[in-house]
Amino acid sequence: MTWLRDVLVDLADDSPQVDLAERTIAAHHRRRRTVVSLLAAGMVVVVALGATAAVRLLPDRRQEAASTGDLPARGVGPLSHAYKTFCEPARGEAPKGCRDGGWRVVTRSGETYHVPDALRSLAPGRTGLRDSPLAISRDGRKIAYYSADEGTFQVRDLASGRKTTAAQKVPKSLLGSVSRLMLSDDGRFVAFSKVPDFKDPALLIDMRGGAVRELPNRWVPIGLSPDGATITLAEYSPRSRLRTISNLWPSSSKGDTTSVILPVDYHFSPLAPDGRTVAVIENLSTAERPCRRGDLALMDTLTGEKRKPTVISGLPADVSQISLRTWLSAEEVTALTMSVRCRPASDVPDDEPAVIDQPYRTMTAYAVNVRTGKARKLATYRAQGFFEIVLPGPPGAL
Amino acid sequence: MDRNDSFREFVAAHQQALMRTAYLLTGDAHQAEDLLQSALLKVFGRWFRLSRVEYPEAYARKVLLNQYISWRRRRVRAELPTADPPDRLYSSEDSTIVRLVMRRALMRLPPRQRAVIVLRYYEDRTERETAELLNCSVGTVKSQAHYALARLRELAPELAPKLSDLEAEEARR
Numbered sequence A: 001m002t003w004l005r006d007v008l009v010d011l012a013d014d015s016p017q018v019d020l021a022e023r024t025i026a027a028h029h030r031r032r033r034t035v036v037s038l039l040a041a042g043m044v045v046v047v048a049l050g051a052t053a054a055v056r057l058l059p060d061r062r063q064e065a066a067s068t069g070d071l072p073a074r075g076v077g078p079l080s081h082a083y084k085t086f087c088e089p090a091r092g093e094a095p096k097g098c099r100d101g102g103w104r105v106v107t108r109s110g111e112t113y114h115v116p117d118a119l120r121s122l123a124p125g126r127t128g129l130r131d132s133p134l135a136i137s138r139d140g141r142k143i144a145y146y147s148a149d150e151g152t153f154q155v156r157d158l159a160s161g162r163k164t165t166a167a168q169k170v171p172k173s174l175l176g177s178v179s180r181l182m183l184s185d186d187g188r189f190v191a192f193s194k195v196p197d198f199k200d201p202a203l204l205i206d207m208r209g210g211a212v213r214e215l216p217n218r219w220v221p222i223g224l225s226p227d228g229a230t231i232t233l234a235e236y237s238p239r240s241r242l243r244t245i246s247n248l249w250p251s252s253s254k255g256d257t258t259s260v261i262l263p264v265d266y267h268f269s270p271l272a273p274d275g276r277t278v279a280v281i282e283n284l285s286t287a288e289r290p291c292r293r294g295d296l297a298l299m300d301t302l303t304g305e306k307r308k309p310t311v312i313s314g315l316p317a318d319v320s321q322i323s324l325r326t327w328l329s330a331e332e333v334t335a336l337t338m339s340v341r342c343r344p345a346s347d348v349p350d351d352e353p354a355v356i357d358q359p360y361r362t363m364t365a366y367a368v369n370v371r372t373g374k375a376r377k378l379a380t381y382r383a384q385g386f387f388e389i390v391l392p393g394p395p396g397a398l
Numbered sequence B: 001m002d003r004n005d006s007f008r009e010f011v012a013a014h015q016q017a018l019m020r021t022a023y024l025l026t027g028d029a030h031q032a033e034d035l036l037q038s039a040l041l042k043v044f045g046r047w048f049r050l051s052r053v054e055y056p057e058a059y060a061r062k063v064l065l066n067q068y069i070s071w072r073r074r075r076v077r078a079e080l081p082t083a084d085p086p087d088r089l090y091s092s093e094d095s096t097i098v099r100l101v102m103r104r105a106l107m108r109l110p111p112r113q114r115a116v117i118v119l120r121y122y123e124d125r126t127e128r129e130t131a132e133l134l135n136c137s138v139g140t141v142k143s144q145a146h147y148a149l150a151r152l153r154e155l156a157p158e159l160a161p162k163l164s165d166l167e168a169e170e171a172r173r
Helices: A002-012 A021-057 B003-026 B029-045 B056-079 B095-107 B111-122 B127-134 B138-155 B157-172
Strands: A079-085 A102-107 A112-114 A134-136 A142-147 A152-157 A163-165 A178-183 A189-195 A202-206 A212-215 A220-224 A231-235 A241-246 A256-261 A266-271 A277-283 A293-300 A321-327 A332-338 A361-369 A375-383
Touching: A002 B003, A002 B095, A002 B111, A002 B157, A021 B003, A021 B029, A079 A134, A079 A375, A134 A178, A142 A178, A152 A189, A178 A220, A178 B003, A189 A220, A189 B003, A202 A220, A266 A321, A277 A321, A332 A375, B003 B029, B003 B056, B003 B111, B029 B056, B056 B111, B056 B127, B095 B111, B095 B138, B095 B157, B111 B127, B111 B138, B127 B138, B138 B157
Parallel strands: A220 A266
Antiparallel strands: A079 A102, A102 A112, A134 A142, A142 A152, A152 A163, A178 A189, A189 A202, A202 A212, A220 A231, A231 A241, A241 A256, A266 A277, A277 A293, A321 A332, A332 A361, A361 A375
16 A cells, blocks of 8 residues: 555656636636626626715725825835725725735825835736735834835835845745735844745745745744744644744754644634734634634633633624734734625525625724723724735734 | 635645645646646535535545546547557666656556546545545445556556555455
């Protein structure tokens, strides 16, 4: 058995490494569009009329209020968030001046700018889909992105306009279909990870010193110690795991790794200010009861030990999805929420068309006290999904 | 996470394993891509239901195998390899040659036999699991595996002793 298996494994190693997710979604859409093109023409008129009415009724349009120009060379204030735009949403309208697959940053005072230096996720003609990540430092004063011109990651100080470019080039082909970027508080370190996890590694880049440390791919970077020596990673698919790698530099060392495999599926927050804890929410969704979740709990990243869960109070009853984001203090973590209709699997027709560009949805951020569970409203945003909106600080893991 | 995102996640997590199986089944990178793409299209069409079942990858694997067998029924004439086996004796320890010979021999198996070999000996699935994936009986899996190994022995005589050992070992299990 072993001999034949070894030969077959050896043969299988020649299999191509391609990412078929976007190709499949686009092919499904094209096929569908061919069949229903005439019907769709009529539907567009109806949907456009409805969307126009709906957009007029939206309570919060602050992020689109100002006209959107390119990010000025310097003198930009701290950011509240950034969002990625795809311009043909299935329902409703795209933001004015929409650039397909491009990033926009929004300052705390409400100015919105395109980020032309950042690689777009779509090439002209809506081809060449790949993920192009962006990160905002916790203080909102720096951004990191993949520079289309430089072919690698770049960090930009928004006030001074100073750009720092990574010493090592990263081919566009390695950006993957779902990528994550984390920028350290001081802007010195950039961590990049993506799926699918081919043989290329994830990277931790020292933008100041020029060194690059390879990391395991597929893991979402959720926290980095101030000296850049210890990184915390989370894996949410196919099962939840946490990993802490310390003693990262010099880059030739393997580092000291602690991994925790968790028995159930969790959504993770970024690493808490104490450098050892994350907030988690258990994913309890099933086919017939989607969008179910457990209570909020704190978890030790080194042991996986979970403290007593806390019921989140103060959220609207229709909140169906939560993404845990930036820590506001040692007690409060950001919960970005969406209220979307969750249908049981049996209610969804098999031939329901795939949605390529999601509609723009209202998302509301709450500060949730991790001891009491009490939530207070912070802000409202519009974006196409949790993957298309970035708040300051490391990303959480859905 | 919306439907597209959860599908992307699913594909990211499982496509490489499925691609390896597709490659062993087709023996060709482009055909493997086509086969997997075709299977994933079917999976995506039902994703709302599948994304909430416990093992959507099992469904995807089954679609892949069914798609492969139905393709092969249509394409079998065009796909038969034309290259001759090696014209010299080779050592069964020479891994590069063994790989080439096995690949060529595998390509000459009928589709269902090839699928049985891949599922039983590459994916290490039980006869029952293999039967379920191929929509056939356990008896059919046993007989297909026997015929497949016999055919491989004919196609790759230098590897016959190792293949015979394999079957003997299988019989003892």
